[in-house]
Amino acid sequence: MSEVLLAPRSLWSLSLHDAKVRGVLYQVLLAGSLLALVVSIAIQTASNMRARGIPLSFGFWNETAGFDINQTLIPYDTLSTYGQAFWVGVVNTLYVSLLGIVLATLLGFVVGIARLSPNWIVAKVAASYVEVIRNVPLLLQLLFWYNAVLKPLPTPRASIELPGGIYLNNRGLIIPEIQLHEGAGSVGLAFLAGTMLCFAYRFHARRVQDRTGKQLPVLRVSLAALIGLPLIVFFLVGSPVSFVTPELRGFNFRGGHQLYPEFAALLIGLSAYTASFIAEIVRSGIQAVPKGQTEAAHALGLAPGKTLRLVTVPQALRIIIPPLTSQYLNLTKNSSLAVFIGYPDLVQIFAGTVLNQTGAAVQVMAITLSVYLAISLVTSMVMNAFNRRFAIVER
Amino acid sequence: MQAILKGLMAAAVALAASNASAATIEDVKKNGILTCGTNSATAGFSLPDNEGKWTGFVVDYCRAVAAAVLGDAQKVRFIPLTPKDRFTALQSGEIDILAHNATWTSSRDTSLGILFAGTYFYDGQGFMVRKAENIGSAKDLDGASICVTQGTTTELNLADYFRSHSISYSTVGFADEEAVVKAYEEGRCDVLSADSSTLNASRQRMANSDDSIVLPELISKEPLGPAVRQGDDHWFNVAKWTLLVMVSAEELGVTSQNVDEMKSSENPNIRRLLGVEGSIGKDLGLADTWSVDVIKQVGNYGEVFDRNIGKDSPLKMERGLNALWNQGGLQYAPPVR
Numbered sequence: 001m002s003e004v005l006l007a008p009r010s011l012w013s014l015s016l017h018d019a020k021v022r023g024v025l026y027q028v029l030l031a032g033s034l035l036a037l038v039v040s041i042a043i044q045t046a047s048n049m050r051a052r053g054i055p056l057s058f059g060f061w062n063e064t065a066g067f068d069i070n071q072t073l074i075p076y077d078t079l080s081t082y083g084q085a086f087w088v089g090v091v092n093t094l095y096v097s098l099l100g101i102v103l104a105t106l107l108g109f110v111v112g113i114a115r116l117s118p119n120w121i122v123a124k125v126a127a128s129y130v131e132v133i134r135n136v137p138l139l140l141q142l143l144f145w146y147n148a149v150l151k152p153l154p155t156p157r158a159s160i161e162l163p164g165g166i167y168l169n170n171r172g173l174i175i176p177e178i179q180l181h182e183g184a185g186s187v188g189l190a191f192l193a194g195t196m197l198c199f200a201y202r203f204h205a206r207r208v209q210d211r212t213g214k215q216l217p218v219l220r221v222s223l224a225a226l227i228g229l230p231l232i233v234f235f236l237v238g239s240p241v242s243f244v245t246p247e248l249r250g251f252n253f254r255g256g257h258q259l260y261p262e263f264a265a266l267l268i269g270l271s272a273y274t275a276s277f278i279a280e281i282v283r284s285g286i287q288a289v290p291k292g293q294t295e296a297a298h299a300l301g302l303a304p305g306k307t308l309r310l311v312t313v314p315q316a317l318r319i320i321i322p323p324l325t326s327q328y329l330n331l332t333k334n335s336s337l338a339v340f341i342g343y344p345d346l347v348q349i350f351a352g353t354v355l356n357q358t359g360a361a362v363q364v365m366a367i368t369l370s371v372y373l374a375i376s377l378v379t380s381m382v383m384n385a386f387n388r389r390f391a392i393v394e395r
Numbered sequence: 396m397q398a399i400l401k402g403l404m405a406a407a408v409a410l411a412a413s414n415a416s417a418a419t420i421e422d423v424k425k426n427g428i429l430t431c432g433t434n435s436a437t438a439g440f441s442l443p444d445n446e447g448k449w450t451g452f453v454v455d456y457c458r459a460v461a462a463a464v465l466g467d468a469q470k471v472r473f474i475p476l477t478p479k480d481r482f483t484a485l486q487s488g489e490i491d492i493l494a495h496n497a498t499w500t501s502s503r504d505t506s507l508g509i510l511f512a513g514t515y516f517y518d519g520q521g522f523m524v525r526k527a528e529n530i531g532s533a534k535d536l537d538g539a540s541i542c543v544t545q546g547t548t549t550e551l552n553l554a555d556y557f558r559s560h561s562i563s564y565s566t567v568g569f570a571d572e573e574a575v576v577k578a579y580e581e582g583r584c585d586v587l588s589a590d591s592s593t594l595n596a597s598r599q600r601m602a603n604s605d606d607s608i609v610l611p612e613l614i615s616k617e618p619l620g621p622a623v624r625q626g627d628d629h630w631f632n633v634a635k636w637t638l639l640v641m642v643s644a645e646e647l648g649v650t651s652q653n654v655d656e657m658k659s660s661e662n663p664n665i666r667r668l669l670g671v672e673g674s675i676g677k678d679l680g681l682a683d684t685w686s687v688d689v690i691k692q693v694g695n696y697g698e699v700f701d702r703n704i705g706k707d708s709p710l711k712m713e714r715g716l717n718a719l720w721n722q723g724g725l726q727y728a729p730p731v732r
Contacts, residue, residue, distance in 0.1 A: 052624055054486050054508035067550040070565040078554035151581045170582050171540060251528075251539040251585045252565075261583070262567070342569045342578070348545070352479055352570060356546030359507035361483045 045362065060358040061086075067353055069344045071260055082354050089346035090371060096266055096345065097332040097375070103271035104331060105324075108278025113308075115283045126279065134276035139337055141273055146265035146341040153261075156252050165245035171252055173259040176243035183237035190233035194225040201225070262343040266335065274331045278324065285320035286312055317390045325383035329376050336372075346371060419491050419623070419630040420464060420680060428470045431457035432490035435475035436573055438596040439704040439712075440496055449473045452703040453494040456515055456621060456638065459693040460492060463637045463685045468692035479546035479570045482507050485622060492634055493622040496590060498548045503622075512634035514620045517716035517725050519613030520552050521591035523598065526608050528585065533612045537562045542575045542584035544568070549589055552615040576601070590617045595710055633679055640686045642728040643668055644695035646719055651694040654687055668731050675731060696726060 016022060049056055061083040068078055072088045073095060114126035133141070151170055154160060159169040167174045198221075205216040234240070246256030289312050297307040338345040339352060346368060355364040423429050433453050434441040441451040449471075458468035476484050476495065485493045486508050496518075497503075499511035522541075524530045533556070543549050545568040557564050567584055569575045576597045579587040587594065591613060598604045623634050644650070647665050649657045658669050666672040669687050676683040693699060700717065701707045718724025 049508075052486060052488075052508045052626060055506050066554055068554050068564075068566050070567060078558055147577075147581075151578070151583055155582050250537055254538065339570055340574075342567050342574070344568070348568070348570075353545050353550065353568070356479050356482065357502075357551070359482055359486070359503075361486065 049362065054362075055358070055360055056363075058360075058363055060354075060360055060363075063358075065354070065357070067357070069349060071263060071344055082358065085354055086346075086350050086367070089344065089349035092344055092349075093332075093335055093338075093346040093371075094375070096263065096270070096338070096343070097335050100267055100270040100274065100331050100335065101328050103267070104274035104278055104327070107271060107275035108327075109282050111275060111279035112282025113286070115279060116286060130276045130279050133272055134280070138269065138273045138334055139340060142265060142269040142337055142341055145269045146261065150261035150265050156248060159248070159253075165243065165256075167246055167248075167253060170261065171258070172261050172264065174246040174253045174256045175259070176245045177256050179242050179244060181240040181242065183240035186237055187230050187234050187240065190230040191226070194227075194229040197225040197229070198222045260343070262338070262341050265341050266338050266343045266345075270331055270334060273334070274327050277327050277330075281320055281323045281327065282316070285316035288319050289315045314390070318387075318392065321383065321387045321390060325380055325387075328379050328383065332375055332379065333372060419627050420633060423464050423491055427465065428472050429457065429461040429464065430472045430474060430489070430491045431460070432474045432476045432481055432484050432493045432495060433457065434495055434572070435477060437496060437593055438599050439708055439710045440592065440596060441473075441475075441494075450703070452516065452699060453496065453621075455693050455699045455703060457492065457494045459641060459689045459699075460621075460634060460637050462688040462692045463633060463640075463681055466682060466684070466688050468688075477546075477570050477572070478544050482509060482622075485509055485624060488624070491623075491630075495622075496593060496619045497622060498590075499618045499620045499622075500548060508625050509622045510625050510631055511620045511622050512631055513638045514618040514725075515638055516592060516619040518590040518592050518617040518619050520549055520588060520615040520617055521594050521613050522610040523579070523587040523589075523594045523607050524585065524610060525606055527606070530610065533610055533614065534560060534562065536564060536586060538564065539585040540565050540567060540583070541586040541588050542567050542569070542579045543588055544572050544575050545570045547589075548615070548617065553588055556614045572597075590619070592619075592704070592712065595712060596704075599710055629680060633681065636675075636679060637689060638696075639728040640668065640689060640731065641693070641696040641699065642719070642726050643731055644686075644690050645697040645726075646721070646728065649690055649695060650698055651691055654690045658687070664731070673732065 016025075046056060062081050064078075065080055065082050065085045066078055067085075069076055069085065069088055071092065073091045074084075074088060076084055076088045111126045111129055114122050115130065117123045117126070153168060153170040156167075156169045156171055159167040159174075161167055165176045201216075201221050202218055205218050209215055244255045246253040248254075293311055293315065294307055297311040298304075302310065335345055336347040339348045342348070351364055351368045355361055358364070431454075433449070433451075436442050437451070439451055441449065441454050444450050454473065457471050457473070461471045462468040474484065474490050476490075476493075478495070478497070481493055481495050481497060482503070484490050493509070494515075496516070497511075498518075499514060504510055522533050522536065524536075530536065536557075541553060541564055543553060543566050550566070550568065553564070553566065567578060569578065572589075572593070575589075576587065578584055580601055580603075587597065587607075589597070591609060594609050598607055598609065601607065621634055621638065623631050643664075644654075647662065647668060649665060649668065654669070657665055658671055660666060663672065667675065669690075670676045670683040670685070676685045679685070682688070694702070697719075700714065704710045704712045705714065714722075714724060716725050718726065720727035
C-alpha cells in the first residue's frame with residue numbers, strides 16, 4: 001500500500017484530476033474575476049461620471065474653501081483651502097477619539113472592577129450602569145446629552161459662574177486662558193527633570209528590592225518629583241503665568257478658552273457608551289483568571305490590592321486586550337455620528353460641506369473611507385504590539 | 396465555488412449593462428411618474444400636509460412638470476433631501492429633477508454636472524434675531540453665534556460678509572434644516588441665518604414666533620431655481636419652459652379658472668401659449684395640451700405664489716422681486732413662439 005502512496009509523481013502534472021492543480025486553478029479564477037469586477041466598477045464609474053459632467057479630478061484640494069469652522073486645533077480661516085479643511089476634520093476626529101478612548105478606558109476599568117466588588121451597592125450600581133448604557137442606541141444617547149442636558153443650560157447672560165473665573169452656559173464651558181511669561185520655560189524643564197528623576201528612582205527601587213527585599217515608597221517620591229519640583233521652581237521664578245478671565249461682551253464671552261457643547265456631548269456620549277462595553281470586557285477578563293491564582297497569592301501573603309495589581313490584572317489583560325481593540329475601533333468610527341449634533345469632525349466638514357461645495361462626491365468619499373481605514377489599521381497595529389508584550393510567551 | 400464564480404460574473408455583467416440612459420423624459424414617461432427632490436420641511440415651499448400630501452411652492456413646480464410630461468399633476472414621487480445631499484441625489488440619477496430652495500451659482504452650473512433651468516424665486520440671505528437683543532442691523536452682530544445649514548451658499552455668504560466687515564462670529568452648522576431652527580429656538584445661537592424666504596417660513600413654525608424678528612438687510616443674491624443633470628438638453632428645455640409658461644400665463648391673464656375659455660381667445664400670444672396655434676408642444680416632445688394641463692391643474696405663476704407663500708397663505712410674503720417684470724419685479728418670460 002505504502003508503495004502506491006509514496007510513488008514519485010510529477011509536481012506539475014497539468015491534470016484536472018489533480019486536487020492541487022484544481023485548487024490553484026480555482027484560486028486564479030477567483031482572484032481574476034474579483035480583479036475584473038473591481039476594474040469594471042472603476043471604469044464604469046469613471047465613464048458614468050464623465051457622461052454626467054461630474055468632476056473627476058482632485059483639483060478642488062487647493063481651492064479656497066470659503067466657509068468657517070468653529071472648532072479648529074490647527075490654523076484655519078475662510079481663506080484656507082479645502083485641503084486644510086480636510087486636515088481640520090482629521091485632527092478633530094482624532095482629538096475626540098483619543099480623548100474618548102482614554103476616558104472610556106478609565107471609566108470602563110473602574111466600572112468593570114466595581115461590578116465584581118463584594119460591596120452589594122457598588123456592584124449593583126455598576127451593573128445597572130452597564131445594562132442601561134449599552135442597551136440604548138448611541139445616537140439617542142448623543143442626542144440626549146446634546147439636546148436634553150447641554151442645550152437647556154442658561155444663556156450667556158445668565159451663565160452659571162463657577163469658582164476660578166469659569167463660566168458654564170449653553171454655548172459651552174468657558175475657562176480662563178493661560179498666558180505664559182518669561183521663566184515659564186524653567187518650570188517645564190523642572191517637570192522634565194522630575195520625570196527623569198522618577199524613572200531613576202524607580203530603577204533604583206527595583207534594584208534595592210531585588211537585593212534586600214525592602215520596598216521603597218516609589219509612588220510618594222514620584223509624586224514629589226513630578227509635582228513638587230516644578231511647583232518649587234514655579235514660585236522661585238515668581239509665578240510666570242497669568243490668566244485672562246473670560247468677560248461677557250455683547251452676545252458671548254470674549255477671552256478664555258471655550259469647550260463647545262457639541263464637542264462635550266460627543267465626548268461624553270462616546271466615552272460613556274464604550275465604557276459600558278469595556279466594563280463587561282474587564283469583568284469577564286478578571287473572572288476568567290482561575291480563582292486558584294488569587295488564593296495562591298493570598299497564601300503567599302500578598303495584600304488584596306497587590307494581588308489585583310500583580311497577579312490578577314496582568315493575567316486578565318491577556319484576555320482583555322484583543323476585544324478592547326475592537327472597542328477602540330468602534331469608538332473611533334462612532335465619532336462620525338458627530339454630524340447629528342454639529343461637531344465639525346471629518347465627516348461633517350469633509351464628507352459634508354466640502355463634498356457639497358465641490359460636488360466631488362466619489363473622490364471625497366474615497367478619501368474619507370481611506371482615512372477611517374488608516375486610523376483603524378494603525379489602532380489595531382498599536383494594540384497588537386501591546387498585546388504581544390502581554391501575551392504568554394510560548395517556548 | 397462555481398456558484399460563487401457564476402454569481403460574480405453575473406454581477407460584473409449586470410454592472411456593465413446598467414448604464415443609465417441620458418434621456419430623462421423617456422424614463423419619466425416609461426415609469427409613469429416623475430421623481431422630484433425637494434426640501435424636507437420648509438413651510439410654504441415644501442411640506443407634507445396633515446394627510447401626507449406634499450404641498451408648497453417648489454412642490455407645485457414639480458407638479459407642473461408632471462402635468463406637462465405625463466398630463467397628470469399628481470404623478471409625482473417626492474424625495475425629501477437635505478441641502479447637503481441634494482446635488483448628489485441629482486448627479487446620481489436618484490431623482491429626475493431637483494426642486495429645492497437651491498441657489499443658482501456659476502460653480503454649481505459648471506462643476507457639479509448639473510444645470511439650473513431658471514429662477515422660480517428671487518431671494519436674498521437674511522438674519523433672524525431675538526427681539527430682546529435690540530439689534531437693528533447685521534453690523535451689530537459682533538461676537539454672535541450663528542446657526543446655519545451645512546452645504547449651502549449661506550455658509551459661504553456669512554464668511555464673506557463677516558470677513559469684509561471685520562466682524563467676529565462663530566457658526567454652528569447642521570446638515571438638517573430642522574436641527575438648525577431647533578438650535579436657534581433653544582438658544583444655542585443668537586442668530587439664525589438663511590434665505591429670507593426660509594427665515595419667514597421657519598418663523599411661522601416657531602412656538603414663539605413673535606419673539607424673533609428678521610433684520611431688514613439682505614447680504615446676498617439668492618436666485619432659487621430647479622436643476623437638472625447636464626447633457627440632457629431635451630429635459631433641460633422641458634424644465635425651463637414649464638416655468639416660463641407659468642410666468643407667461645400670468646402675464647397674459649390666463650389662470651386655472653379661465654384657461655378653457657382662453658383657448659378661444661383672439662390674442663395670438665395666448666393661442667400660441669395654449670397650443671391652439673404653433674407647435675411648441677410637439678417641439679418639446681410633449682402633448683399639444685401640455686401647457687393647458689400645467690395651467691389647469693397647477694395654475695399660473697401668480698396663483699402658485701399667492702396660494703403657497705403669498706397673500707392667500709399664512710406666510711403673506713410680498714411679491715417684491717418676484718412680481719412680473721411689468722409690475723416692478725424680475726419675473727420675465729421670453730416669448731412663446
